[in-house]
Amino acid sequence: MSITNELDIKASICSPDFNVNDANSCEQVVLKIPFSEVEKLYSLELSESDEHYSYFSEYEPAQIWSFGFGAVILFYVTGLGVGAVLGAIKQFTRIT
Structure with a gap:
């Protein structure tokens, strides 16, 4: 097993036109996100939570x-x- 610099998110995308229970109507998708982008999203979420904290700590x-x-x-x-x-x-x- 090799260590990569990406986060793998696996999902099944199913077409609403077909039966969901049918294995042929769904496709397996793997989204690979670099850890640098994950860190940006995490820091953005933390900065937004700090804004809410400062709003509530006004009093x-x-x-x-x-x-x-x-x-x-x-x-x-x-x-x-x-x-x-x-x-x-x-x-x-x-x-x-």
């Missing part, structure tokens, strides 16, 4: 925590207010 952890804490307080106060209104309605309906 500081303290900002994220304070937003979450503020949202919890907002929902708590809203629930408290709605509960008070419903309690007043319930008490008002008992009086009449």
Whole structure:
């Protein structure tokens, strides 16, 4: 077995006009990609993932925590207010 500087990708290409189970309607294809091209694709993928990481790391952890804490307080106060209104309605309906 010899070592080559290529990556071999094997696939079967089948014609949609014929029966897929028919062995004669499919062709075996081997795509040979040099490792230099594979490294370019890999580095491109890494650079794109770094862009997404920088986008998500735009906010500081303290900002994220304070937003979450503020949202919890907002929902708590809203629930408290709605509960008070419903309690007043319930008490008002008992009086009449």
